[in-house]
Amino acid sequence: MSKISLRFHPQELQFHFEAGTSRGVLTKKKSYFVELSDGVRCGIGEAGPLFGLSPEFSDDCTAAFEKSLRPFQGLSLPEDIHEWIAEIPFEQPSFRFALETAYHDLTEPFTNDFAVGKKSLPINGLIWMGSADFMREQIEQKLQQGYTCLKLKIGAIDFDTELSLLKSIRSRFASEELTLRVDANGAFTPADAPFKLEKLAAYDLHSIEQPIKAGQPEEMRKLVAKQILPIALDEELIGMSDKSIADFINPDYIILKPSFLGGLKASRDWIDWATAKGKNWWITSALESNIGLQAIAQFTGEYDIQIPQGLGTGQLYTNNFASGLSIEKGNISFDPTFSRESPFQPLSL
Numbered sequence: 001m002s003k004i005s006l007r008f009h010p011q012e013l014q015f016h017f018e019a020g021t022s023r024g025v026l027t028k029k030k031s032y033f034v035e036l037s038d039g040v041r042c043g044i045g046e047a048g049p050l051f052g053l054s055p056e057f058s059d060d061c062t063a064a065f066e067k068s069l070r071p072f073q074g075l076s077l078p079e080d081i082h083e084w085i086a087e088i089p090f091e092q093p094s095f096r097f098a099l100e101t102a103y104h105d106l107t108e109p110f111t112n113d114f115a116v117g118k119k120s121l122p123i124n125g126l127i128w129m130g131s132a133d134f135m136r137e138q139i140e141q142k143l144q145q146g147y148t149c150l151k152l153k154i155g156a157i158d159f160d161t162e163l164s165l166l167k168s169i170r171s172r173f174a175s176e177e178l179t180l181r182v183d184a185n186g187a188f189t190p191a192d193a194p195f196k197l198e199k200l201a202a203y204d205l206h207s208i209e210q211p212i213k214a215g216q217p218e219e220m221r222k223l224v225a226k227q228i229l230p231i232a233l234d235e236e237l238i239g240m241s242d243k244s245i246a247d248f249i250n251p252d253y254i255i256l257k258p259s260f261l262g263g264l265k266a267s268r269d270w271i272d273w274a275t276a277k278g279k280n281w282w283i284t285s286a287l288e289s290n291i292g293l294q295a296i297a298q299f300t301g302e303y304d305i306q307i308p309q310g311l312g313t314g315q316l317y318t319n320n321f322a323s324g325l326s327i328e329k330g331n332i333s334f335d336p337t338f339s340r341e342s343p344f345q346p347l348s349l
Contacts (some may be wrong), residue, residue, distance in 0.1 A: 032062060
């Protein structure tokens with residue numbers, strides 16, 4: 001069996017705009033790529049740790065990324081990639097994701113209907129935090145593009161202003177016409193969350209993601225039990241090595257970011273948990289480039305998707321890689337005839 005060679009490449013991705021969250025404003029982020037090659041074929045994976053969320057994050061993860069994956073240099077491919085992944089610390093989930101997706105790209109490309117171009121996936125239109133005018137501009141743009149589900153990031157500007165934006169949308173579109181989700185990224189306190197959820201519930205929202213900061217399971221459990229507004233866990237799942245806390249909190253939904261959970265198998269395990277509990281879920285990217293996004297979208301295509309997913313981040317960067325992914329009227333599609341650019345070659349102009 002051929003021996004595997006690995007190459008590594010970091011790249012700083014530049015946002016088209018200031019992307020506001022309750023944890024601050026993003027203007028750039030760095031991703032780290034690994035290429036696995038058997039001398040004939042190659043597969044590429046991406047690690048994109050995020051400040052304040054990814055446990056392995058540092059200003060420059062290049063050395064840590066290479067240190068974590070370099071032990072596999074020169075080995076034969078395992079029959080099961082999880083033999084290798086188990087050797088990468090659980091606290092490095094995006095590194096695990098990069099290795100697993102590179103392996104799939106090399107040996108087991110997805111063949112579901114999405115991956116072969118026969119089916120599209122519904123996605124939500126993401127509205128970033130910013131001034132009221134900036135958020136209105138984004139909302140109008142997404143509506144004109146045909147999205148039927150919008151997700152608004154909230155918690156950074158005046159709460160009454162955020163409510164007025166939701167009121168404005170609802171005055172034009174009923175919940176049967178337009179689904180609204182909000183993502184607080186943990187911006188509320190346990191004390192003010194019930195009051196704020198009551199206010200938000202007036203606008204027929206589908207759900208709220210992570211209303212309070214992760215790591216407060218008792219408070220989150222109480223908030224879920226009030227049933228003011230359906231609650232989705234997001235950041236709460238990061239670093240959760242078993243499902244007992246999720247069992248305790250008993251959320252209405254879970255949101256799966258494979259880069260934060262440790263890869264595709266880890267995401268499958270969470271989907272199995274949700275299925276067993278009778279709960280719904282959706283998958284989102286974690287601001288990866290189009291390389292990571294393609295892997296996540298093709299993985300998502302393995303499932304019978306009924307609700308919009310969070311896969312609309314491919315147009316965030318000025319220096320993203322060209323992609324076979326495209327979005328039309330709130331649905332993402334993939335062109336399997338597209339020849340992907342590699343981060344290990346100069347980008348085409």
